[in-house]
Amino acid sequence: MKTVKLVLTLALAGAATINPAKADGGDENSRVIYIESAKYTLPLVEKWISEYNRTNPGVQVRHAGKDARNVDLRIVAYTEAAPAGEDGKTVTCVGRAALLPVTAKDNPLREQIGRRKFGKKELKKLFFSEDPLEGEDAKKDPLQEQLTVYSGNSTTSGASFFASHFGYTTAGFRGKKILGDDIYLLQAISKDPTGVTFNNLGYIYDLQDRQLKDNIALLPLNVGKAQQEIIKSGNLDETLSLLEQEKIELVPVHHIGFTGDEQSGAKDFLKWILTEGQKFNHEFGFLQPDEKTLSHQKKHFATTY
Secondary structure: OHHHHHHHHHHHHHHOOOOHHHHOOOOHHHOEEEEEOOHHHHHHHHHHHHHHHHHOOOOEEEEOOOOOOOOOEEEEEEOOOOOEOHHHOEOEEEEEEEEEEEEEOOOOOHHHHHOOOEOHHHHHHHHEOOOOOOHHHOOOOHHHHHOEEEEEOOOOOOHHHHHHHOOOOHHHEOOEEEOOOOHHHHHHHHHOOOEEEEEEHHHHEOOOOOEEOOOEEEOOEOOOHHHHHHHHOOEHHHHHHHHHHOOOOOOOEEEEEEEEOOOOOHHHHHHHHHHOHHHHOHHHOOEOOOHHHHHHHHHHHHHHO
């Protein structure tokens, strides 16, 4: 959890930057709101921005791009439902991201992988270094020895959430660490077919035809028969619905949210995302916040502003 706290701390510190548009004394309704986003959430954020600007011409919301000095809202990822940030600021949860373990479709070991059902113990043994408590007596898995694990190594990677979900830190991953955005993990296993990794749904599914990408195969999970059939089908929308309706222990899910200054004109943008904007989450491979969290946040905006 130290990694998660660090991400939030950095994000909250950056969000305190004052936008010159706030200080010029101009009309609040004509100001520009700048948003900073990680690469994997950018398609959804850009959709929110375009739809909000189309129906709310008085306030323009823009992606900050490389110049993040004047950011009003910043996307962060975290595990708690509604964490409190520094200086009393909170994070407004706008969605959730799920992580699934994958390999290359042409992995020469795919037949052996397909005969397995990976439970929690098997996933831990595959992705992480040997538990020192098990010692030298731990039974070696021949398949594990033939597969190379690829994990992310950036503050925006899902690696920290995948690791913490199974009781580890990112230092515990076996194999090789890849710098940059998690999309490069999929490139890594395309070059090394014996590689295994994990990624968010927006990267492993084709967002146009809503099916698993042609060059990717899911690792079979030891879940209920009905759950297994839905995940195995490779249909993005059915998988999203399943993960929103049921909590599956073997599928890590983390929250994504905005941190920043709710007192600015950004509050209306956030209120819009929690109501109108939620219908776009599935389009880009993200879950909606759970009903309790979403209801709590809507109430917060209704009673505070």
